Amino acid sequence: DARVTQTPRHKVTEMGQEVTMRCQPILGHNTVFWYRQTMMQGLELLAYFRNRAPLDDSGMPKDRFSAEMPDATLATLKIQPSEPRDSAVYFCASGLVWPTTNTDTQYFGPGTRLTVL
Amino acid sequence: QKEVEQNSGPLSVPEGAIASLNCTYSDRGSQSFFWYRQYSGKSPELIMSIYSNGDKEDGRFTAQLNKASQYVSLLIRDSQPSDSATYLCAVRLGLTGTASKLTFGTGTRLQVTL
Numbered sequence: 731d732a733r734v735t736q737t738p739r740h741k742v743t744e745m746g747q748e749v750t751m752r753c754q755p756i757l758g759h760n761t762v763f764w765y766r767q768t769m770m771q772g773l774e775l776l777a778y779f780r781n782r783a784p785l786d787d788s789g790m791p792k793d794r795f796s797a798e799m800p801d802a803t804l805a806t807l808k809i810q811p812s813e814p815r816d817s818a819v820y821f822c823a824s825g826l827v828w829p830t831t832n833t834d835t836q837y838f839g840p841g842t843r844l845t846v847l
Numbered sequence: 848q849k850e851v852e853q854n855s856g857p858l859s860v861p862e863g864a865i866a867s868l869n870c871t872y873s874d875r876g877s878q879s880f881f882w883y884r885q886y887s888g889k890s891p892e893l894i895m896s897i898y899s900n901g902d903k904e905d906g907r908f909t910a911q912l913n914k915a916s917q918y919v920s921l922l923i924r925d926s927q928p929s930d931s932a933t934y935l936c937a938v939r940l941g942l943t944g945t946a947s948k949l950t951f952g953t954g955t956r957l958q959v960t961l
Contacts, residue, residue, distance in 0.1 A: 772953035773891065773935060786948060821890055836949070838890035 732756045734839035736822050742845045748810040751842045753822030754803055762805045763823040763836060764790075764797055773821070779805065780827065812846045819843050850874060851938050853952035861960050866923040868955050870936030873917070879939040880912055880919045881949065886932045895921060926959045933957070 735754045743749055755762045763778040777787035777797040787797060794813070799805045809816055823836040852871050860866045868882075879898050883891040897903045897910040897919065909922040919938075923930055933954040940948070 773951040775948060775950070778948065835893050835896075838892065840890055 734822055734824050734837055736820075736839040736842050738842060739840060740843045740845075742847065743812055744847050745813055746811040747846075748808065749812050749816075749844060749846075751807045751820055751822075751844075753805040753807075753824075753839055755805065755822070755824030756837055757803070759824035759826050759837075761825045761827045762799060763821075763825075764805070764807050765821040765823065765838075766818045767821060767841075768818045776807070776820075809844075812844075814846045817844055817846050849952070850950045851936055851952040853934075853936050853955045855953060856956040857958045858955055859958045859960055860926050862926060862928060864926050866926045866930065866957055866959070868921040868923075868934050868936075868957065870919045870921075870952055871917055872919070872936075872938045872950075874938070874940065875914075875917060876940055877914075877917075877938045880910070881937040881939070882908075882910060882919075882921045883935040883937060883951075884932045885935060885954065891935055923957075926957075928959050928961060931957055931959045 734756055737752045741749060761780045764776040765773050766776055767773045774789055776790040778785055779799045782799040794809055796808045805822060819841045821841045822839040825836045850873050881893060882895040884894050885891040895905060895908050895910040897912045900912050900914055903910045907924045911920045933956045935954045936952040937949040
């Protein structure tokens, strides 16, 4: 049963510290998404990659957030320095996207619950 | 105005009844529409997609789309306690997968009571 995995599942850190979240997409999927979910804002897209190339990171605060995909089995989201307002659940999702079809199911990982004190 | 709007609920329906969940969107160019279910503390999972005006049925779920009114809904027939969850409406500008950026509503919490 193929699944998206994320580590860590929970992270508590102090303001100013660096936070790195990792995601392993489903093998064979060509698109990876990073989302942030809060009660107030709901689920927001931060960035996404296709075939490891960044396509859109307009939802991400550029001064402190960075997203990379060093290889097809690993995507990372880094926050440096972290702030209390970054506290949220961060989801990674992956999907197999074909340009000529509308087939586009996104499979979500279990999320990383981040608390910045 | 938010791009995708949903009533936060909770929407409470008795077991066996029809639950009706609604969503409106602001971008008239939107082409693809999705309903995700999210149980408390879990990740979202896709339950329905719809691309054309009208109804699309899948088991107990029916998605309805009216692009002229910029309105999409999800009906759940014979509601079960296991349907209690938050339902997220998501909208995409493009029809094809290359336009994969989804915009989500904040979700409607559904409670199915015994």
